[in-house]
Amino acid sequence: MPAAADLYNDIALGDAAGDVPGRLRRFFPGLAACTCAAAAAAWLSDHYAFPVILLGLLVGLALNFIADDERTRSGLDFASSHFLRVGIVILGMQVTAAQIFQLGAAPFAALLLIMAVTIGAGLAAARIAGQSPAAGLLAGGATAICGASAALALYDVIGRKRLPEAQFTLTLVGISLASAVAMSLYPVLAAKLGLTDKQAGFLIGASIHDVAQAIGGGYAFSNAAGADATIVKLARVALLAPVVAGVGLLLPLGREASGAPKRKLAMPWFVPAFLGVVALNSLLPVPIIAAQFALALSKALLLLAITATAMRTRLELLVSMSWRAGMPVAAASVASFLIALACAVLVA
Structure with missing residues (x-):
């Protein structure tokens, strides 16, 4: 009979334990803890109408002590990297x-x-604030494309050696907060400015970070604006792969032990995979129910990846960061709104 288990599944399964691969047993404690935290964030979001990504970050940070146990690290590492990449690829089914x-x-x-x-x-705000260019690139790129999912994809290319994980987590928090504020504020501002449905749809779709919040903000203005915001936002999502690929090509290459530059470019596999899914989705009709399932699965995987990343973050490093660390996200968000407003008036 199974023995009693603790939080990390420290359980004796007797003879049945030999039937479970050792690798899966190594991942299970971290994955189980991450899944429970993400489920709690989803429940809170559903009941209190709060952005689920931001709640995943906050719940993960509150449970960051779990990562102190080495038995959870393999699972948390797996969720923060592999779930991210698969989620990005599946997101291509929406474009x-x-x-x-x-x-x-x-x-x-x-x-x-x-x-x-x-x-x-x-990049300019990071330079003024004394932050690394990688911090500005992450904040600007994530704001320009699709928020937290773009931040995760870009950080996979930038790497922890160029940007500490505490700075990355702070950027995620800032982007999630800015997107939540924008979803509520931008439709009101568009109405106050007297924008047409097409102009408002372009403004909202081109400036709000998160996909769901951009679409929701557009429909909060009008149905016509919501339809336009959806098209504009999905076009931004389609540019995720080229931007991530460009960042991977432009970042300085590492060096071999001999001192010679490495020939391998920093190109993650999910970039061509994302483009392949977009191409396949463009050529073959996908049933609506399949597209909806793919969207839900992508959002779930990205939520798990974000929650696991937050759980792995050392909270004391995050608290020790000054207000200057949030300047790149703030500057990128303001610039995105202003330039999108000008383009909406002139082009849309």
């Missing part, structure tokens, strides 16, 4: 080439300009 073409040449060019200005604002 098609037809949606991007539907946007039109001028709005698409304006979208590229908005993204470039947003990334530039993040």
Whole structure:
């Protein structure tokens, strides 16, 4: 008979234990703890209408002491990296080439300009605040594309050696807060400014970070604005792979032990996989129920990855960071709104 178990599944299974692969047993404690924390965040989000990504971060940070036990580390590491990559690939099922073409040449060019200005604002703010360029690149890139999921993808390329995990977690918190505020504020500002449905849809879709919140903000203005915001936002999501690939190519390469530059480029496998899924989704009709299931699965995997990342973060390092560490996210968010507003008036 099984013995009593503690939080980390320290359980004696008798003869049955030999039937479970050792590798899976090594991952299980961390994955179980991460899943419970993510489920708690999802429950709170469902009952209190609060952004689930932000709640996943907060619950994960509150439970960061779990990572002190070495039995949980393998599972948390697995969730924060592998779940992220698979979730990004599945997210490609929400984008098609037809949606991007539907946007039109001028709005698409304006979208590229908005993204470039947003990334530039993040880099400039990081320089002014005395932060590393990697912090500005992460904040600007995540704000320009699709929020937390883009931040996770970019950090996978940037790496912990260039940017401490505490700075990454703070960036995630800042992006989630900014997106939650934007979803409530931008539709109101668009109405006060007298924007048309098309202009409001472009503004909201081009400036709000998170996919669900951008679409929700658009429909909060009007149904027509919501439809336009969806197209604009999905076009931004489609640019995730090119931006991550570009960052991987532009970052300085590492060096071999001999001192010679490494020939292998920092190109994660999920970038071509994401593009492949987008291409497949563009060529073959996908049933609506399959697309909805893929979206739910992608969001669940990304929530698990974010929660695991928060649980692995050393809270004392996060608390010790000054207000300057949040400047890149703030500057990128303000720049994104202002340039998107100008483009909405001129182009949309």
